[in-house]
Amino acid sequence: MRLVIRNKADTVADYVATYIKARITQFAPTAERPFVIGLPTGSSPIGVYKRLVQFCASGSLSFKHVVSFNMDEYVGLPRDHPESYHSFMWNHLFKHIDILPENVNILNGNAEDLEAECDKYEAKIKSYGGIELFLGGIGPDGHIAFNEPGSSLQSRTRVKTLAYETILANARFFGGDVTKVPMLALTVGVGTVMDAREVVVIITGANKAIALAKCIEEGVNHMWTVSAIQTHSRSLVVCDDDATLELHVKTVRYFKSIEQVQDEMIGRENLGLYGQVAGQLKYSSVSSGN
Structure with a gap:
């Protein structure tokens, strides 16, 4: 697992958006081989979406051959409701970029058979060969998507009853009226991510x-579902300084020192997207002190 620390939320958004742009560009997607991305809602990705929109407007990035799968959606909320995740995604990202509408996948919280809707979603992800990159944000209790504390780390897309604390937290989006907040949601599982x-x-x-x-x-703990990322062979956490306040000082220094070595000794131009040294000759040169 890689941890990248930036000074504030804006620079975190810049880093993540630039990283996604590089991943899509490197992948070189086509209609027959699209780049499949998982996307979140909430406050965390808004800055990232703004930057991606800018990249698309400048012509430096295209979503024409990108297929998206969203993490979750409320149950029973009309999709044109201003607080539905369908509305969120179209308002913050999709209507501003060149993604094909048929390539956008969002769970239908008004489906007649919600369990069948979840099964169909999992099947559609598999039909594309799986998701290349899943972007996520988390809640203060460490939940990813609507996989709240206690969720199975092997869970799949399913109907989920929301915790009362989550309903209370989301009431601010519904005029402070708890009774207007949906109590159920459809969500991808931790295992899906x-x-x-x-x-x-x-x-x-x-x-x-x-x-x-x-x-x-x-350690990995189902009460903090984001901790499952520790088990992933290719995972990246990007945070700001404020989010590191509970980390040990030596932990922060360790991860920052890795970036210092990359910048001052190896050089960013010699690194691949995943932080690996791009060429053996360059690595040998660095190692020998030449």
Whole structure:
């Protein structure tokens, strides 16, 4: 697991958006071989989406051959409701980029058979050969998507009853009226996210500091579902300084020192996307002190 620390939320968004752009560009997607991405809602990815929109507007990035699968959706909320995740995604990202509408996949919280809808979603992900990169944000309690504390780390897309704390937290989006907040949601499972070939998680703000500490410094725990990322062979957490407040000083220094070595001794131009040294000759030169 890689941890990249930036000074504030804006620079976290810049880093993640630039990274996604590089991944899509390197993948060189086509209609027959699209880049499949998993996407979240919430406050964490908004800055990333703004940057991706800018990349698309400048012509430096295209979503024409990108297929998206969203993490979750409320049950029983009309999809044109301003607080539905369908509306969120179209308002913040999809209507501003060149993604094909038929390549956008969002769970239908108004399906007649919700369990069948979840099974169909999993099957459609598999039909594309799985998700290349899953982007996620987390809640203060360390939940990813609507996989709240206690969720199985092997869970798949399913109907989920929301915790009362989550309903209370979301009431601010419904005029402060708890009775208007949906009590059920459809969500991908922890296992669904971990099946992606790469997982990138955004963690910003002091209110996420305990969750980051649980994710980085403690073991895998179903009470902090984001901690499952520790088991992934290709995972990246990008956070801001505020989110590191509960980490040990030596932990922060360790991860920052890795970037210092990359910048000052190896050089960013010699590194691949995943932090690996791009060429053996360059590595040998660095190792020998030449």
